[in-house]
Amino acid sequence: MNSCIWNGKRIDAFEIFQNEKLETDIRKAGSSGELKCLDSGCTSTIGYKHGPKKSPHFFHHFDSKCEYVLFEKSDRPGIRDVRDALYEHFKTNGYNVIREHNMPIGGKFCHLLFLINGKSIVLQIADKQTSAKNRENLLKACEVNGYELCWIVIGNPDEPQSERHNYHIHRNLFNNSKNNDLIIINEAADRVLQTRIIKDSRFGITEQSFALTVPLERLVFRDGELSIDGFDDRFDKWYKNKITEQERQKREEDARQKYISEHYTQKAQQHKASYQNREFYYRHIALSPIQAKHITIILQTMTQPLLLK
Ligand SMILES: [Zn+2]
Numbered sequence: 001m002n003s004c005i006w007n008g009k010r011i012d013a014f015e016i017f018q019n020e021k022l023e024t025d026i027r028k029a030g031s032s033g034e035l036k037c038l039d040s041g042c043t044s045t046i047g048y049k050h051g052p053k054k055s056p057h058f059f060h061h062f063d064s065k066c067e068y069v070l071f072e073k074s075d076r077p078g079i080r081d082v083r084d085a086l087y088e089h090f091k092t093n094g095y096n097v098i099r100e101h102n103m104p105i106g107g108k109f110c111h112l113l114f115l116i117n118g119k120s121i122v123l124q125i126a127d128k129q130t131s132a133k134n135r136e137n138l139l140k141a142c143e144v145n146g147y148e149l150c151w152i153v154i155g156n157p158d159e160p161q162s163e164r165h166n167y168h169i170h171r172n173l174f175n176n177s178k179n180n181d182l183i184i185i186n187e188a189a190d191r192v193l194q195t196r197i198i199k200d201s202r203f204g205i206t207e208q209s210f211a212l213t214v215p216l217e218r219l220v221f222r223d224g225e226l227s228i229d230g231f232d233d234r235f236d237k238w239y240k241n242k243i244t245e246q247e248r249q250k251r252e253e254d255a256r257q258k259y260i261s262e263h264y265t266q267k268a269q270q271h272k273a274s275y276q277n278r279e280f281y282y283r284h285i286a287l288s289p290i291q292a293k294h295i296t297i298i299l300q301t302m303t304q305p306l307l308l309k
Pocket of ligand 1: 064
């Protein structure tokens with residue numbers, strides 16, 4: 001675990017690591033039972049550990065079923081590494097961010113909590129193992145506490161993301177995040193991909209998404225939304241061009257159809273006129289082409305003997 005309470009204040013293991021005097025004090029406080037768990041209902045005292053193999057962390061002295069222990073059980077190394085990298089990135093860029101925050105109501109833990117313009121925003125890291133139940137439980141806990149919730153998913157930022165043929169969490173974010181955005185971060189936590197689906201039936205499924213991959217440094221919160229810096233401008237430009245091009249193609253197609261329709265109407269009228277002329281001839285003069293032929297033969301048969309005489 002990353003944090004505990006000492007003298008009523010929250011302490012972060014990585015901060016202690018950077019200060020030798022503080023580390024000594026914390027080790028002594030751990031031995032004398034002064035360190036407490038972030039979960040106020042937890043009865044175990046807390047110790048501090050740091051050595052050549054393990055990074056600085058706190059641990060429970062006794063078995064506990066508190067929310068922090070539950071959180072740690074569901075935590076995975078890949079998620080922990082990404083969480084630390086995101087925390088460092090946002091902290092360095094001046095964000096008010098808390099790592100491993102336990103919510104006041106219910107005590108459930110979340111990965112990162114941001115305080116931005118009076119809003120509390122949870123940033124949770126998901127991977128392919130994140131189930132619908134995990135997602136719903138966290139969403140409920142956030143709603144009860146008045147927190148907003150956004151997600152970042154561990155994956156490959158160089159792989160195009162589609163709504164179909166993807167894990168549950170990906171599909172869910174494409175449909176339920178504020179701007180139909182999905183943000184992917186790689187395991188090394190240095191590159192991010194943002195993909196937005198436009199859901200515009202004028203375009204085919206493969207044409208309905210815009211994506212941008214950039215270094216982690218460009219991941220920001222803009223108007224309370226997690227996003228790549230400049231993504232909205234690039235997206236707007238792309239969408240506008242797409243609509244302009246689509247309208248141009250439609251105008252061209254309409255003109256082509258109009259030409260075809262007019263051209264063939266003219267031809268059809270000419271054919272109709274010539275047909276009507278023929279029909280008039282056959283109906284009023286020769287009755288039918290076969291009858292006309294018969295009449296010619298009869299006339300020839302009748303006139304031939306006269307001619308011979
Ligand atoms: Zn505890």
